[in-house]
Amino acid sequence: MLQAALPVFGLVAWQVLHATTGREELSSPAAAFLSLVQSLGNPRFVDSVVFSLKGLGLAFLLSTVAGTVMGVSLGLAPAWARALSPVLFSLYGIPKITLYPIFLLFFGIDLTSRVAFAAFHGVFPMLLIVMRGTLGIQPVYLKVARAYRLSWWQRFWKIVVPAIVPSLVVALRISFSLTFIGLVVAELFSSYAGLGHELMRSMSFFDTGQIFALIFLIMVIAVVPTGVFRMWERRLKNPALEAVESVGR
Amino acid sequence: MTPRSWTLVLVAVFLGSVEAVARLGWVSRFNLVPASEMIRAAGELLLDAEFLREQLAPTLSTAVLAFVVASIAGFAIGCLIWRFTWLEIALDPYLTIYYAVPTFALYPLLITVFGLGMVSIAAIGILFAIVAVIVNTVAGLRTVRPVLLKVARSFRLNTRQTFLRVYLPAAFPTIFTGIQLALVYAIIGVLASEFILSTRGLGHTIAQAYNGFKVLEMYGGIVLVFAITLGIDFALGRLAGAIMKGAHAERAGRGGMLNA
Numbered sequence: 001m002l003q004a005a006l007p008v009f010g011l012v013a014w015q016v017l018h019a020t021t022g023r024e025e026l027s028s029p030a031a032a033f034l035s036l037v038q039s040l041g042n043p044r045f046v047d048s049v050v051f052s053l054k055g056l057g058l059a060f061l062l063s064t065v066a067g068t069v070m071g072v073s074l075g076l077a078p079a080w081a082r083a084l085s086p087v088l089f090s091l092y093g094i095p096k097i098t099l100y101p102i103f104l105l106f107f108g109i110d111l112t113s114r115v116a117f118a119a120f121h122g123v124f125p126m127l128l129i130v131m132r133g134t135l136g137i138q139p140v141y142l143k144v145a146r147a148y149r150l151s152w153w154q155r156f157w158k159i160v161v162p163a164i165v166p167s168l169v170v171a172l173r174i175s176f177s178l179t180f181i182g183l184v185v186a187e188l189f190s191s192y193a194g195l196g197h198e199l200m201r202s203m204s205f206f207d208t209g210q211i212f213a214l215i216f217l218i219m220v221i222a223v224v225p226t227g228v229f230r231m232w233e234r235r236l237k238n239p240a241l242e243a244v245e246s247v248g249r
Numbered sequence: 250m251t252p253r254s255w256t257l258v259l260v261a262v263f264l265g266s267v268e269a270v271a272r273l274g275w276v277s278r279f280n281l282v283p284a285s286e287m288i289r290a291a292g293e294l295l296l297d298a299e300f301l302r303e304q305l306a307p308t309l310s311t312a313v314l315a316f317v318v319a320s321i322a323g324f325a326i327g328c329l330i331w332r333f334t335w336l337e338i339a340l341d342p343y344l345t346i347y348y349a350v351p352t353f354a355l356y357p358l359l360i361t362v363f364g365l366g367m368v369s370i371a372a373i374g375i376l377f378a379i380v381a382v383i384v385n386t387v388a389g390l391r392t393v394r395p396v397l398l399k400v401a402r403s404f405r406l407n408t409r410q411t412f413l414r415v416y417l418p419a420a421f422p423t424i425f426t427g428i429q430l431a432l433v434y435a436i437i438g439v440l441a442s443e444f445i446l447s448t449r450g451l452g453h454t455i456a457q458a459y460n461g462f463k464v465l466e467m468y469g470g471i472v473l474v475f476a477i478t479l480g481i482d483f484a485l486g487r488l489a490g491a492i493m494k495g496a497h498a499e500r501a502g503r504g505g506m507l508n509a
Contacts, residue, residue: 002339026362083255094478095437097444098452098471101459105280177349184351188445189456196354200446203357211358218354226349 027208035209036216045198049217052183052194055111056221059118060179066119067126067175068168072160074127075134076142085131092124097185104190114186114194121182122175129171133164166236173229180222195221282465290469291476300454305473308439308450311367315374316435320428323379327386327424337387347380356442370442370450377438378431385427389420422493429485436478451477 011029018028027035039045074081100117107113141163145155161168187196195218202210250258264284270276271283282290294300330337352373359369393416401411443452451470458467 002335003342005339006343023362079252079255082252083259086253086256087260090479090482093433093482094475095440095452097437097441098455098474100444101455101467102471104459105464173349181351181353185353185441185445188353188356199354199357203361206361208358208361211361215354215358219350222350223346226346230345 027212031209032212032216035207036213039210039213048193048195048198051111052187052196053221055115055118055194056180056183058111059115059122059183060176062115062119063122063126063175063179064172067123067171068130070123071127071130071171072134072156072164074131075137075160076155078135081131081135088124088128092128096121096182097189100186100189103186109190109192114183114191117186118179118183121185122177122179125174125178126171129167129174130164133167133171134160137163166233169229169232169236173226173233176225176229177222184218279462279464282468286465287468287472290465291472292469294454294466294469294473304449304451304454307367308443308452311371311450312374312432312436312439315371315378315439316432318371319375319378319431319435320382322375323382323427323431324386324424326379327383327427328390330383331387331390344380344384352377352438353441353445356445360446365446365448370439370447373442374435374438378434381430381434382424382427385430386420386424389423389427390416392423393419425489425492429489432481432485433478436481440474 014026014029017023018026074084099120103113103117103120107116137160141159142155145159150158183194184196187194188200189196191197195214199211199214202208202214267281267284271278271281271286294305330340355376356369356373359372363369363372397415397419398411401415406414439450440452443450444456445452447453451473455467455470455474458464458470
């Protein structure tokens with residue numbers, strides 16, 4: 001029950017601010033809700049949402065695949081991992097948005113540059129967490145792989161991935177958030193469609209109701225998959241559930 | 250060779266390939282310039298008094314402002330959450346998912362309310378940085394070892410003394426981690442907001458250079474962003490190392506006194 005306090009308090013405070021200051025740009029909860037409902041009936045708005053979701057799906061797929069493959073490769077080659085780690089950690093910590101113009105120069109202003117940038121923005125946690133997970137695999141597993149003369153792909157699918165599933169799920173969650181943040185920021189800077197573009201458009205029209213509607217949608221898109229990944233993490237951490245699952249197999 | 254020297258070799262190879270690809274004309278000069286020219290462009294920006302005054306100074310001062318506000322407010326809120334269980338129950342789910350939501354989506358809203366300028370940019374920096382401090386403050390205070398509290402009780406410390414002399418020093422390393430993150434997040438928040446839409450600042454310089462096809466200046470600005478963030482990162486790492494070492498030395502010193 002207490003968890004509902006923050007949203008309720010926020011809505012009440014918003015309504016009070018709207019009523020007392022009378023400032024047009026604050027909109028009101030009711031107006032924002034109406035705007036959301038109206039927007040969802042507007043084909044151009046829906047197209048923009050679909051446009052962003054498509055970019056998000058592509059970018060997340062790209063950063064997941066690239067991050068896992070690179071992370072496992074580095075994890076299986078500790079010398080390279082040691083040499084590259086400082087560079088990767090530094091890249092993870094810098095404001096990557098300032099690199100977006102480089103993507104624009106090389107890929108143009110269509111979907112490609114935004115997907116490439118969002119994937120780049122999200123790939124680092126994937127890569128680093130998978131790399132650490134792979135480095136931490138018990139050496140005896142890899143010895144077994146050598147004894148069976150498994151190929152690289154066999155080693156990847158049969159030994160490494162099952163061994164690192166728990167860290168893989170954490171990596172998926174963080175990577176998803178950063179990919180989405182990268183996409184939204186890229187759309188805010190330059191785009192002809194998408195949620196970020198709609199935000200900037202509504203801002204230039206001082207259409208605050210629409211801005212609130214968009215922020216709400218962005219929060220939903222960010223939070224729902226995060227919640228799913230967290231549930232998956234909890235299941236993995238709960239040995240009782242794991243035991244039940246293994247019996248089921 | 251040590252791993253560190255291999256790292257330097259890899260970085261040198263990367264910069265060398267950028268230099269070669271650009272010099273050999275494999276990539277148009279409108280897309281890429283040689284690495285040496287990027288670094289020279291960054292140097293020229295640093296020597297340009299007008300750039301320092303009109304662009305770099307606003308960026309750094311806004312980032313510092315956001316960092317200070319986020320650290321103080323974040324610490325205070327963290328203490329309140331730790332102190333009042335109902336507040337923790339009410340806020341915990343939102344704190345855990347906070348960084349999953351793109352804070353920058355609020356920037357257009359802030360601009361409509363506060364206008365285009367320092368307030369909106371600093372607000373994004375604060376919003377981006379504050380939760381790192383809150384979360385680390387709560388975590389640090391909550392994981393103080395019970396034996397320390399027992400000592401405080403046996404010395405009959407009052408609440409204020411217990412907080413200042415036991416809780417705070419014991420939680421400090423964790424809180425400091427949060428403060429370290431806050432500085433990095435404040436800089437990212439400010440640079441990104443300036444980049445998206447603003448009238449001045451380093452982020453604005455890069456965006457303007459891109460929009461005006463001034464590729465050299467754009468790369469110079471990006472090199473500056475790298476240099477500033479890596480420099481701060483390095484300094485913070487050193488500071489954290491010194492503080493942790495100090496804490497250990499102090500603990501060891503006290504241990505020695507007890508033995509004597």
